[in-house]
Amino acid sequence: xxxxxxxxxxxxxxxxxxxxxxxxxxxxxxxxxxxxxxxxxxxxxxxxxxxxxxxxxxxxxxxxxxxxxxxxxxxxxxxxxxxxxxxxxxxxxxxxxxxxxxxxxxxxxxxxxxxxxxxxxxxxxxxxxxxxxxxxxxxxxxxxxxxxxxxxxxxxxxxxxxxxxxxxxxxxxxxxxxxxxxxxxxxxxxxxxxxxxxxxxxxxxxxxxxxxxxxxxxxxxxxxxxxxxxxxxxxxxxxxxxxxxxxxxxxxxxxxxxxxxxxxxxxxxxxxxxxxxxxxxxxxxxxxxxxxxxxxxxxxxxxxxxxxxxxxxxxxxxxxxxxxxxxxxxxxxxxxxxxxxxxxxxxxxxxxxxxxxxxxxxxxxxxxxxxxxxxxxxxxxxxxxxxxxxxxxxxxxxxxxxxxxxxxxxxxxxxxxxxxxxxxxxxxxxxxxxxxxxxxxxxxxxxxxxxxxxxxxxxxxxxxxxxxxxxxxxxxxxxxxxxxxxxxxxxxxxxxxxxxxxxxxxxxxxxxxxxxxxxxxxxxxxxxxxxxxxxxxxxxxxxxxxxxxxxxxxxxxxxxxxxxxxxxx
Ligand SMILES: Cc1ncc(C[n+]2csc(CCOP(=O)(O)OP(=O)(O)O)c2C)c(N)n1
Ligand SMILES: [Mg+2]
Numbered sequence: 001x002x003x004x005x006x007x008x009x010x011x012x013x014x015x016x017x018x019x020x021x022x023x024x025x026x027x028x029x030x031x032x033x034x035x036x037x038x039x040x041x042x043x044x045x046x047x048x049x050x051x052x053x054x055x056x057x058x059x060x061x062x063x064x065x066x067x068x069x070x071x072x073x074x075x076x077x078x079x080x081x082x083x084x085x086x087x088x089x090x091x092x093x094x095x096x097x098x099x100x101x102x103x104x105x106x107x108x109x110x111x112x113x114x115x116x117x118x119x120x121x122x123x124x125x126x127x128x129x130x131x132x133x134x135x136x137x138x139x140x141x142x143x144x145x146x147x148x149x150x151x152x153x154x155x156x157x158x159x160x161x162x163x164x165x166x167x168x169x170x171x172x173x174x175x176x177x178x179x180x181x182x183x184x185x186x187x188x189x190x191x192x193x194x195x196x197x198x199x200x201x202x203x204x205x206x207x208x209x210x211x212x213x214x215x216x217x218x219x220x221x222x223x224x225x226x227x228x229x230x231x232x233x234x235x236x237x238x239x240x241x242x243x244x245x246x247x248x249x250x251x252x253x254x255x256x257x258x259x260x261x262x263x264x265x266x267x268x269x270x271x272x273x274x275x276x277x278x279x280x281x282x283x284x285x286x287x288x289x290x291x292x293x294x295x296x297x298x299x300x301x302x303x304x305x306x307x308x309x310x311x312x313x314x315x316x317x318x319x320x321x322x323x324x325x326x327x328x329x330x331x332x333x334x335x336x337x338x339x340x341x342x343x344x345x346x347x348x349x350x351x352x353x354x355x356x357x358x359x360x361x362x363x364x365x366x367x368x369x370x371x372x373x374x375x376x377x378x379x380x381x382x383x384x385x386x387x388x389x390x391x392x393x394x395x396x397x398x399x400x401x402x403x404x405x406x407x408x409x410x411x412x413x414x415x416x417x418x419x420x421x422x423x424x425x426x427x428x429x430x431x432x433x434x435x436x437x438x439x440x441x442x443x444x445x446x447x448x449x450x451x452x453x454x455x456x457x458x459x460x461x462x463x464x465x466x467x468x469x470x471x472x473x474x475x476x477x478x479x480x481x482x483x484x485x486x487x488x489x490x491x492x493x494x495x496x497x498x499x500x501x502x503x504x505x506x507x508x509x510x511x512x513x514x515x516x517x518x519x520x521x522x523x524x525x526x527x528x529x530x531x532x533x534x535x536x537x538x539x540x541x542x543x544x545x546x547x548x549x550x551x552x553x554x555x556x557x558x559x560x561x562x563x564x565x566x567x568x569x
Pocket of ligand 2: 456457458484485486487488489490
């Protein structure tokens with residue numbers, strides 16, 4: 001092997017071309033010395049006309065992994081992320097943890113520092129090449145990925161890319177990790193492996209057992225007050241509609257959690273299941289929900305029957321999870337809802353009066369909820385600092401029906417009307433700092449839709465705003481960020497007061513490791529990246545400010561509204 005690579009197709013080029021062949025259109029990338037064959041390969045491919053995914057420069061890995069998740073959540077398509085060896089991998093970890101819990105697949109590729117000290121064009125030539133070698137680089141991510149592998153010399157990179165993407169896209173979906181040593185990437189390309197067959201990536205989702213669903217349908221048909229809890233069930237748009245239909249057809253109340261799983265206007269949608277709803281139910285279907293309720297705050301009636309349905313109703317990747325089950329059914333939640341719906345049509349045909357009496361009760365509950373929602377908005381109309389309800393209501397006024405809201409401790413879903421699936425993408429899986437990047441990924445997936453990011457002031461800073469605004473400007477991916485600025489990490493305050501209700505923290509205004517003061521002019525950060533910003537603390541001025549911002553967003557400018565809010569109710 002020469003000490004300098006000569007022209008000719010390399011493994012790096014095959015790697016990138018096979019990503020394209022398998023349907024990957026974007027790679028969110030943060031480079032380093034391991035990228036030499038990638039960068040050279042991109043230029044070579046431009047000359048040869050070979051098709052590659054678009055490599056998007058993202059100046060922080062946290063933003064890159066969040067972009068891949070937002071991209072998938074909106075398009076249903078898998079994206080790539082490529083980062084620099086062990087250190088770039090380390091910066092992806094919080095995002096990877098979220099992706100694993102959210103079942104958001106992407107291919108995370110990382111270089112590996114050269115392992116040879118000479119003899120190859122890619123051999124070590126800077127001091128960090130020694131420093132960046134790990135005994136086991138994949139150990140950094142192994143707990144949070146479905147599969148990981150290192151490409152070895154002589155192996156068919158196209159087949160390995162196909163396998164990685166297939167595994168990521170099989171249910172339950174999640175991220176996968178592939179390491180690419182620099183020498184291997186710089187090797188001459190091998191003859192192509194098998195060509196890609198014409199089929200979707202991943203396993204076709206498994207249908208639940210008919211026998212098990214018949215049992216479930218019998219249990220639901222004999223229940224008086226069945227309840228479906230569906231926090232994450234509508235990751236797929238089909239299940240959104242299937243859940244809405246079964247609920248409406250058979251008058252079944254739905255407790256919709258932090259994720260969008262059913263249309264806001266569906267009269268059976270009762271918002272997040274509260275302890276009273278849990279207690280009133282004599283049967284609960286836990287539909288693809290990792291945490292259907294928090295036992296300390298209220299549990300179902302001990303006599304209630306509990307049916308769990310989902311791709312993996314045991315949530316085997318959660319170390320401890322103690323929710324009881326009378327029946328556990330593995331399979332696609334949307335398919336399950338469609339099949340159950342048909343079974344219930346037969347089993348409930350003679351019980352129309354029971355179903356209609358139940359519908360009446362649910363509609364009353366729904367109407368009380370709607371009244372409470374209106375009352376909270378009215379109360380907030382004149383309050384400064386502003387309330388979450390007021391900001392949510394105003395965002396609802398400006399947003400279009402198909403706009404996407406990326407929420408991270410932002411306004412939440414309570415005051416937003418969303419009747420289309422894929423309009424609300426939250427990041428509620430533990431690691432903060434995903435909201436901004438997720439919004440950018442959503443915009444890349446749906447350039448014709450407007451994307452609004454609602455984040456807490458803490459979440460905004462976790463999201464590496466300079467890197468996110470950089471991508472917004474450089475890639476022409478304008479989004480509107482609304483910062484819920486309560487000048488603190490309120491969640492940390494709540495945790496302290498929750499554990500010590502009579503403690504000193506409960507009486508103090510200012511708390512250590514909670515306050516984010518002095519609160520900076522967040523709106524000005526966007527301006528450095530060609531954006532438009534406003535700070536608003538007067539509730540009357542919020543709607544006009546959002547309207548001005550939205551107009552600029554439509555004109556292609558990124559926008560930040562720094563909304564000064566009081567702590568959550
Ligand atoms: C990466 C990461 N670091 C720390 C935390 C712990 N944490 C949870 S909520 C929170 C505060 C978030 O602040 P903000 O976004 O302003 O929302 P608020 O609580 O004020 O509503 C923190 C620090 C976390 N979840 N993730
Ligand atoms: Mg805050």
